[in-house]
Amino acid sequence: xxxxxxxxxxxxxxxxxxxxxxxxxxxxxxxxxxxxxxxxxxxxxxxxxxxxxxxxxxxxxxxxxxxxxxxxxxxxxxxxxxxxxxxxxxxxxxxxxxxxxxxxxxxxxxxxxxxxxxxxxxxxxxxxxxxxxxxxxxxxxxxxxxxxxxxxxxxxxxxxxxxxxxxxxxxxxxxxxxxxxxxxxxxxxxxxxxxxxxxxxxxxxxxxxxxxxxxxxxxxxxxxxxxxxxxxxxxxxxxxxxxxxxxxxxxxxxxxxxxxxxxxxxxxxxxxxxxxxxxxxxxxxxxxxxxxxxxxxxxxxxxxxxxxxxxxxxxxxxxxxxxxxxxxxxxxxxxxxxxxxxxxxx
Amino acid sequence: xxxxxxxxxxxxxxxxxxxxxxxxxxxxxxxxxxxxxxxxxxxxxxxxxxxxxxxxxxxxxxxxxxxxxxxxxxxxxxxxxxxxxxxxxxxxxxxxxxxxxxxxxxxxxxxxxxxxxxxxxxxxxxxxxxxxxxxxxxxxxxxxxxxxxxxxxxxxxxxxxxxxxxxxxxxxxxxxxxxxxxxxxxxxxxxxxxxxxxxxxxxxxxxxxxxxxxxxxxxxxxxxxxxxxxxxxxxxxxxxxxxxxxxxxxxxxxxxxxxxxxxxxxxxxxxxxxxxxxxxxxxxxxxxxxxxxxxxxxxxxxxxxxxxxxxxxxxxxxxxxxxxxxxxxxxxxxxxxxxxxxxxxx
Numbered sequence: 001x002x003x004x005x006x007x008x009x010x011x012x013x014x015x016x017x018x019x020x021x022x023x024x025x026x027x028x029x030x031x032x033x034x035x036x037x038x039x040x041x042x043x044x045x046x047x048x049x050x051x052x053x054x055x056x057x058x059x060x061x062x063x064x065x066x067x068x069x070x071x072x073x074x075x076x077x078x079x080x081x082x083x084x085x086x087x088x089x090x091x092x093x094x095x096x097x098x099x100x101x102x103x104x105x106x107x108x109x110x111x112x113x114x115x116x117x118x119x120x121x122x123x124x125x126x127x128x129x130x131x132x133x134x135x136x137x138x139x140x141x142x143x144x145x146x147x148x149x150x151x152x153x154x155x156x157x158x159x160x161x162x163x164x165x166x167x168x169x170x171x172x173x174x175x176x177x178x179x180x181x182x183x184x185x186x187x188x189x190x191x192x193x194x195x196x197x198x199x200x201x202x203x204x205x206x207x208x209x210x211x212x213x214x215x216x217x218x219x220x221x222x223x224x225x226x227x228x229x230x231x232x233x234x235x236x237x238x239x240x241x242x243x244x245x246x247x248x249x250x251x252x253x254x255x256x257x258x259x260x261x262x263x264x265x266x267x268x269x270x271x272x273x274x275x276x277x278x279x280x281x282x283x284x285x286x287x288x289x290x291x292x293x294x295x296x297x298x299x300x301x302x303x304x305x306x307x308x309x310x311x312x313x314x315x316x317x318x319x320x321x322x323x324x325x326x327x328x329x330x331x332x333x334x335x336x337x338x339x340x341x342x343x344x345x346x
Numbered sequence: 347x348x349x350x351x352x353x354x355x356x357x358x359x360x361x362x363x364x365x366x367x368x369x370x371x372x373x374x375x376x377x378x379x380x381x382x383x384x385x386x387x388x389x390x391x392x393x394x395x396x397x398x399x400x401x402x403x404x405x406x407x408x409x410x411x412x413x414x415x416x417x418x419x420x421x422x423x424x425x426x427x428x429x430x431x432x433x434x435x436x437x438x439x440x441x442x443x444x445x446x447x448x449x450x451x452x453x454x455x456x457x458x459x460x461x462x463x464x465x466x467x468x469x470x471x472x473x474x475x476x477x478x479x480x481x482x483x484x485x486x487x488x489x490x491x492x493x494x495x496x497x498x499x500x501x502x503x504x505x506x507x508x509x510x511x512x513x514x515x516x517x518x519x520x521x522x523x524x525x526x527x528x529x530x531x532x533x534x535x536x537x538x539x540x541x542x543x544x545x546x547x548x549x550x551x552x553x554x555x556x557x558x559x560x561x562x563x564x565x566x567x568x569x570x571x572x573x574x575x576x577x578x579x580x581x582x583x584x585x586x587x588x589x590x591x592x593x594x595x596x597x598x599x600x601x602x603x604x605x606x607x608x609x610x611x612x613x614x615x616x617x618x619x620x621x622x623x624x625x626x627x628x629x630x631x632x633x634x635x636x637x638x639x640x641x642x643x644x645x646x647x648x649x650x651x652x653x654x655x656x657x658x659x660x661x662x663x664x665x666x667x668x669x670x671x672x673x674x675x676x677x678x679x680x681x682x683x684x685x686x687x688x689x690x691x692x
Contacts, residue, residue, distance in 0.1 A: 040422070045469035072418070076386070076435050087469060089422050089435035123391035123433060 001073040001304065002124075003064070003221065003297050004131045004207060005039055007032035007090070008081030010098035010106070010198035013137025017166055020053040020158040020291060021136035027051070028136045033086035035061040035134040035296045036077040039068070043326055046087030050326045053158065057286030058323060060247075060298035061134070063274065066319040067301035071308050073130075078117070078207070080135065081109075081199030093117045093206075095199040101144045101174035107202060110193035114206035121210020121218075128217040130245070130304070131207060132297030133225050135200040142228035144171045144196030150183025151231045153261035155224040160290035162255035171196070189232040197232075201225070205232035212238050220244035220267070221300020223253075223293065227261045234265055241266055246299035248273035249287055272302035274319075275312045283323035284316070347419040347650065348470075349410070349567065349643050350477045350553060351385055353378035353436070354426030356444035356452070356544040359483025363512055366399040366504040366637060367482035373397070374482045379432035381407040381480040381642045382423040385414070389672055392433030396672045399504065403632030404669060406593075406644035407480070409620065412665040413647035417654050419476075424463070424553070426481065427455075427545030439463045439552075441545040447490045447520035453548060456539035460552035467556020467564075474563040476591070476650070477553060478643030479571050481546040488574035490517045490542030492607075496529025497577045499607035501570040506636035508601035517542070535578040543578075547571070551578035558584050566590035566613070567646020569639065573607045580611055587612055592645035594619035595633055618648035620665075621658045629669035630662070 013019045013028060022028025027049045034047035038061040044050055051059035068075065079090040083097040093116035099106030107113075135141075139155040146153055154164060175182065178195035185192035193202045204220075208229060211218040220226035223246045230242050244267050251258055251271040262269040276284035286292065305315050359365045359374060368374025373395045380393035384407040390396055397405035414421065425436040429443040439462035445452030453459075481487075485501040492499055500510060521528065524541035531538035539548045550566075554575060557564040566572035569592045576588050590613050597604055597617040608615040622630035632638065651661050 041471050043471055045466075045471065074420075078435075085438070087437060087466060089424075089437045091433060091435045092431070120391075120433060125387050125389055125391065 002126050002129045003073055003075050003300065004078060004129055005036060005075055005134065005297060006078045006080040006131065006200045006203045007036045007134045008079070008095055008098065008198065008200040009083040009135060010137045010141055011100040012140050012170065015170060017163050018140055019136040021051065023052050023054055030084050031059065031136050032134040033082055033084045035059055036086045036088035038062065038065050039075045039296060040077065040088040042322065046085055053286065053291050055286065055291065056282060057291035058283060059296060060292050060294060061296040062283065062322045062326060063298045063319055064296045064301040066315055066322045067305045070310050070314060070318055071304050073304060078203055080203040091120065093120060093203055095203055098198040101141055101196050102170060102177055104177045105194065107194050107197055107199055109199065110197060110202040111190045113199055113202040114190055114193065117203040117206030118210040121207040122214050124216060126216060129211065130219045130221040130297060130300040131204055132221040132300060133200050133204060134296045135198055138198060138200060138225045140167045140170055141196065141198040141201060142225040143167050144174050145192045145201060145228045146231055147171050147175060147182045148180055148185040148192035148196040149231050149235050150186040153264065154256045156250055156253045156256035156258065156293055158292050162253065164255055187235055189235040192232065201229055201232065204229040208233050209236055209238060212240055219300055221297040222246060222295065223250035223299065224256050224258055224261065227258065227265060227267060230265045230267050241268060243268045245270040245272065245303035247294050247302060249290065250294040250299065253293060270303050272299060272306050274302050274315055281320060283319050348472050348475045349419055349421050349646065350424060350475055351382060351421055351480065351643060352424045352426040352477065352546045352549045353382045353428055353480045354441055354444065354544065354546040355429040355481060356483045356487055357446040358486050358516065361516060363509050364486055365482040367397065369398050369400055376430050377405065377482050378480040379428055379430045381405055382432045382434035382436065384408065384411050385421045385642060386423065386434040388668065392431055399632065399637050401632065401637065402628060403637035404629060405642060406638050406640060407642040408629065408668045408672060409644045409665055410642045410647040412661055412668045413651045415664055416656050416660060417650050419650060424549055426549040437466065439466060439549055441549055444544040447487055447542050448516060448523055450523045451540065453540050453543055453545055455545065456543060456548040457536045459545055459548040460536055460539065463549040463552030464556040467553040468560050470562060472562060475557065476565045476567040476643055476646040477550055478567040478646060479546050479550060480642045481544055484544060484546060484571045486513045486516055487542065487544040487547060488571040489513050490520050491538045491547060491574045492577055493517050493521065493528045494526055494531040494538035494542040495577050495581050496532040499610065500602045502596055502599045502602035502604065502639055504638050508599065510601055533581055535581040538578065547575055547578065550575040554579050555582055555584060558586055565646055567643040568592060568641065569596035569645065570602050570604055570607065573604065573611060573613060576611045576613050587614060589614045591616040591618065591649035593640050593648060595636065595639040596645060599639060616649050618645060618652050620648050620661055627666060629665050
């Protein structure tokens with residue numbers, strides 16, 4: 001089994017209040033590079049941060065890594081527009097960092113990236129793959145893509161309180177800057193990606209189309225961002241059933257509509273609960289409080305663990321170990337445990 | 347266990363008669379990109395060739411891949427100066443393709459590459475790694491480095507008849523162009539790399555130094571190229587014992603002096619015989635005839651199989667499977683079986 005992790009950036013993430021995928025804006029730009037390293041090596045090796053939310057929720061990469069250490073799947077990282085170096089090996093599809101979707105042409109490379117990722121999806125010899133994302137601000141660009149395609153549905157958030165009003169404003173501004181009405185890019189996924197998307201969505205959508213064309217079974221490992229990718233795939237004319245796997249935290253987000261969106265797109269959605277409720281360790285409690293929810297393939301990894309009959313208690317034990325290594329270890333991002341006295345938010 | 351595969355190029359390989367790491371010069375430039383894909387995915391996915399020698403010996407990558415499918419080690423590819431695209435994920439250390447060592451400054455990036463690879467070696471969290479190479483023409487640059495450092499010893503060859511006379515001429519011309527006497531770069535490994543080496547050697551040597559500095563046990567998985575890397579490491583002042591693992595084909599090459607070179611450099615050399623003798627299948631017979639001998643971590647992979655008590659008969663069975671998939675499969679490099687009527691040399 002192989003997890004394809006598409007890691008990239010969009011300047012949309014720098015809009016104040018949009019994303020919790022980093023301790024602060026300076027740290028956030030390193031999040032995808034660090035997530036790629038955590039998935040590959042178990043810890044950051046070149047990125048100078050261990051990604052956490054402002055209140056100390058660890059990156060979902062720790063969960064994906066914990067499952068990987070138990071189940072043993074391969075990870076292949078695709079550079080979907082990284083803005084900072086990573087020590088993880090990456091596949092190149094010609095992506096560069098995405099611009100703010102309030103600009104007129106934020107992802108000018110989207111058509112080329114989609115085409116290269118489709119070729120990659122066609123060429124990969126695996127029978128089945130999972131595809132996942134790490135991109136701060138990615139739910140806002142996902143909403144932008146859904147609106148440009150004319151698809152209903154709300155997106156989730158890495159924040160406990162989903163700033164959907166702000167996201168809708170940003171998307172409205174973006175549609176305006178791109179001279180698009182809602183639904184104006186229906187049937188034109190590359191237009192939606194270029195004007196309202198991000199380079200990670202362009203990579204994921206192209207990759208999935210390539211997999212479908214060559215009968216590689218693909219599981220969309222994530223939440224509403226991956227469902228936006230499914231919408232893009234649908235708007236290329238693909239009609240086969242698609243599968244997605246997400247977390248119970250994402251599915252429980254009532255501000256979003258993951259189940260409805262999945263249903264409307266013909267996507268079979270698997271939801272896995274890692275059983276973090278009532279546990280006091282910071283590796284669990286911030287997720288239970290509604291932060292992060294999903295990302296870096298967390299839901300897909302949990303589904304793999306369930307499929308392999310790995311007890312969730314083993315996943316949680318391993319997760320504690322990964323967490324402690326990350327927040328107490330001697331590596332570039334090593335630091336005090338988030339939520340400790342020195343770093344906690346007032 | 348992780349195999350670090352450093353893949354790159356040197357224009358030294360284009361000198362007529364220097365290398366058999368490709369069916370012809372046009373194909374040869376794709377060999378490292380294809381080897382990286384075979385190690386990662388089990389077949390080429392973007393590179394347009396399955397690397398073979400002019401007479402049909404398959405790339406040693408097929409052996410490494412076969413062992414990987416049995417033993418399950420991770421592969422991390424480092425771009426050590428690739429000249430053609432690869433679909434394999436690669437770590438970036440700033441390498442670009444190396445020039446012909448008969449030029450004055452063929453590897454101007456060597457100092458920066460060495461430094462970046464050293465950082466990578468310092469950062470990698472594994473307790474033990476293997477490091478391997480794929481670079482056509484690499485034994486000639488290895489000889490160049492040994493002479494520049496003032497180390498005795500001959501290098502091996504991917505050809506059954508080692509063109510040592512030609513290699514010595516090329517090296518003499520290179521030393522002349524670089525205004526270096528033999529031994530003129532003793533104690534200055536970066537000078538030796540820049541003037542007489544290649545970007546893969548710069549990456550390997552820097553990486554190994556970084557590993558040694560952080561107590562990561564490193565096995566040099568290869569032949570005389572990896573021993574040249576060991577010489578470079580020695581000339582940085584590293585005095586700890588080093589380990590190498592190579593094939594019986596390489597060790598049996600009487601034109602080279604792998605055992606003597608290893609002894610003189612304080613390198614413990616493990617030699618593994620995969621038991622190809624007397625077998626009629628082209629996956630085996632060209633190796634027995636003295637072609638290829640080593641590369642892409644073949645000797646290191648065989649040592650891993652032996653350590654894991656995997657019988658060599660299992661390795662050979664799996665190798666047949668990988669070979670058949672590669673030469674009969676539907677992928678970019680898929681083609682008729684080398685040595686078959688259509689493609690055999692007269």
